Amino acid sequence: MGMTMTQKILAAHAGLSEVKAGQLIDAKLDLVLGNDITSPVAIKEFDKHGFQGVFDEHKIAMVMDHFAPNKDIKAAQQCKTCRSFARRFTIEHYYDVGEMGIEHALLPEKGLVAAGECIIGADSHTCTYGALGAFSTGVGSSDMAAGMASGSCWFKVPSAIRFELHNQLSTGVSGKDVILHIIGKIGVDGALYQSMEFGGEGLASLSMDDRLTIANMAIEAGAKNGIFEVDDITIAYMKDRVNRPYQIYTPDMDAYDTIIDIDLSAIRPTVAFPHLPENTKTIDEINEQITIDQVVIGSCTNGRISDMQIAADILKGKKVAKDVRVIIIPATQSIYKECIKRGYIDTFIDAGCIVSTPTCGPCLGGYMGILAENERCVATTNRNFVGRMGHTTSEIYLTSPAVAAYSALAGYIDGPKGEM
Amino acid sequence: MKAHGSAHKYGDNVDTDVIIPARYLNTSDEKELASHCMCDIDEDFTKKVKQGDIMVAEQNFGCGSSREHAPIAIKASGIDCVIAKSFARIFYRNAINIGLAILECEEAAERIDNQDEIEIDFDQGIITNHTKNESYQAQPFPDFIKKIIAQGGLLKSIAKGDQ
Numbered sequence: 196m197g198m199t200m201t202q203k204i205l206a207a208h209a210g211l212s213e214v215k216a217g218q219l220i221d222a223k224l225d226l227v228l229g230n231d232i233t234s235p236v237a238i239k240e241f242d243k244h245g246f247q248g249v250f251d252e253h254k255i256a257m258v259m260d261h262f263a264p265n266k267d268i269k270a271a272q273q274c275k276t277c278r279s280f281a282r283r284f285t286i287e288h289y290y291d292v293g294e295m296g297i298e299h300a301l302l303p304e305k306g307l308v309a310a311g312e313c314i315i316g317a318d319s320h321t322c323t324y325g326a327l328g329a330f331s332t333g334v335g336s337s338d339m340a341a342g343m344a345s346g347s348c349w350f351k352v353p354s355a356i357r358f359e360l361h362n363q364l365s366t367g368v369s370g371k372d373v374i375l376h377i378i379g380k381i382g383v384d385g386a387l388y389q390s391m392e393f394g395g396e397g398l399a400s401l402s403m404d405d406r407l408t409i410a411n412m413a414i415e416a417g418a419k420n421g422i423f424e425v426d427d428i429t430i431a432y433m434k435d436r437v438n439r440p441y442q443i444y445t446p447d448m449d450a451y452d453t454i455i456d457i458d459l460s461a462i463r464p465t466v467a468f469p470h471l472p473e474n475t476k477t478i479d480e481i482n483e484q485i486t487i488d489q490v491v492i493g494s495c496t497n498g499r500i501s502d503m504q505i506a507a508d509i510l511k512g513k514k515v516a517k518d519v520r521v522i523i524i525p526a527t528q529s530i531y532k533e534c535i536k537r538g539y540i541d542t543f544i545d546a547g548c549i550v551s552t553p554t555c556g557p558c559l560g561g562y563m564g565i566l567a568e569n570e571r572c573v574a575t576t577n578r579n580f581v582g583r584m585g586h587t588t589s590e591i592y593l594t595s596p597a598v599a600a601y602s603a604l605a606g607y608i609d610g611p612k613g614e615m
Numbered sequence: 616m617k618a619h620g621s622a623h624k625y626g627d628n629v630d631t632d633v634i635i636p637a638r639y640l641n642t643s644d645e646k647e648l649a650s651h652c653m654c655d656i657d658e659d660f661t662k663k664v665k666q667g668d669i670m671v672a673e674q675n676f677g678c679g680s681s682r683e684h685a686p687i688a689i690k691a692s693g694i695d696c697v698i699a700k701s702f703a704r705i706f707y708r709n710a711i712n713i714g715l716a717i718l719e720c721e722e723a724a725e726r727i728d729n730q731d732e733i734e735i736d737f738d739q740g741i742i743t744n745h746t747k748n749e750s751y752q753a754q755p756f757p758d759f760i761k762k763i764i765a766q767g768g769l770l771k772s773i774a775k776g777d778q
Contacts, residue, residue, distance in 0.1 A: 219759045236643045236683050244770040262641060269641035319681040319705055335683035335709035341773045349759070383628055384675040388704050417675060419704055471628060559637040559680070578679060580632040582655040 197447020216354035228316030236336035250346030256288040296527025299495035311442030325422035326406035355390035360397030362460035367611030370405030371595035379475030387417035467593035478610035493524025497575035509600035516606030521548035618695035620668035630679035649691035677706025720753035
């Protein structure tokens with residue numbers, strides 16, 4: 196039996212010629228990531244156990260994005276802890292206000308992740324970098340501390356589900372609809388302890404932004420990682436960003452437990468209803484008028500330039516519904532600047548939206564858009580758990596940027612229904 | 616190693632946002648985290664829980680965010696062990712790494728009711744339900760993980776250079 200892409204990367208990083216599902220290995224890391232929520236816990240553990248140095252100051256990234264710009268005094272203290280650790284060990288990739296963006300949009304943009312690499316991050320959406328053909332997975336703060344000290348991490352080698360993509364997406368449908376469709380199909384623990392590996396002829400029609408969105412939400416199906424086969428689109432994306440050698444791994448097709456065929460052309464705009472990402476309905480299946488109080492367009496899932504473009508195209512020259520608060524958050528400084536250059540910021544503000552500096556803010560109920568009792572929000576974020584964005588009776592509907600923008604105009608959940 | 620206490624029972628997909636809501640993540644203080652543990656699905660949890668109690672749930676316990684604050688809050692609230700049909704993988708790692716005992720046992724998760732008196736023998740992997748006079752066999756940890764726990768958690772094992 197052959198190996199999956201994930202297994203090949205793990206074997207290479209463990210110095211083994213072969214690994215099997217279930218095997219426990221110790222793998223060398225190419226990057227260790229943390230943010231302003233998870234790094235302070237890691238730093239506390241790192242110091243408590245008396246480590247005197249990091250394995251490689253060029254292979255650690257710390258991004259102040261969750262509660263930054265500091266939302267309160269405690270958040271300010273947490274960033275201060277990270278800042279002083281980064282100075283103490285001359286951490287090269289420390290990103291604070293002014294340079295920072297949402298970590299999973301920032302790292303690919305900066306070329307800090309590449310095909311064939313083995314990456315851990317103390318943030319569950321670290322699985323995003325699988326879009327570039329890397330093995331990348333979310334871990335906790337202890338793993339981050341251990342990774343910073345030793346440069347390695349223990350893993351149980353996962354088996355995998357292969358998603359064989361066919362045809363291409365219809366107009367008005369994007370990567371977010373693909374991953375919501377898949378989670379609706381397999382459930383929030385449908386890929387528990389497994390890899391989700393994506394390939395097939397349909398891959399050629401998915402942009403890097405689509406792939407980043409899909410890999411980002413692999414964790415919402417319980418997966419250890421999501422990973423895409425590397426093609427010309429991936430190579431073109433890495434060309435101007437990654438200035439070190441990288442390795443492309445292809446899977447052995449007999450290595451998969453399960454192969455699921457996905458007809459991209461059949462996927463419709465999809466909405467995940469409260470309170471789980473698996474509670475999906477297509478836009479055509481929603482017969483009632485679900486009124487909303489807020490729309491959030493942004494996050495590590497959908498805060499990239501193509502997401503901003505989709506929203507701007509729909510909102511241009513229009514006004515959002517009177518009682519809907521619309522918050523748009525470009526995920527990085529360079530995306531923000533590009534939005535200014537292309538006139539999107541004017542479009543958003545003229546339509547009655549607000550535009551925020553990059554932050555995770557409302558996605559995890561931190562700040563910048565907290566929901567009151569019984570309020571409803573359409574969000575391009577990744578989780579709609581109870582209380583995730585505010586009051587425990589508030590509701591989050593997860594959608595693509597297109598559905599979010601249409602809903603902002605309508606004042607209820609709406610989407611590109613007619614487009615096919 | 617043994618545990619003995621009352622069960623606090625929950626359902627499927629207990630996520631880390633309800634275990635410890637993000638609005639309380641501006642601290643890493645264990646006691647403060649524990650004071651908000653489970654507040655979004657069980658307001659009275661912190662009042663009911665006693666040192667040595669057991670948490671029991673169904674599928675995919677601890678899904679969602681990678682926040683280690685979740686197992687830290689559960690442990691600091693007094694819970695000695697979480698039993699579930701299955702765990703989300705990051706929570707599973709985090710619990711082992713910080714030394715919160717967790718057991719996968721479908722039968723126990725099915726049979727145990729809220730407030731049942733539970734005793735656990737970790738060496739044998741046996742869960743005894745004194746209220747119902749039943750016992751259940753849990754999956755033991757692989758040796759590799761037993762070693763991490765025996766050394767007092769992941770960081771201690773790395774600090775000792777045994778990894």
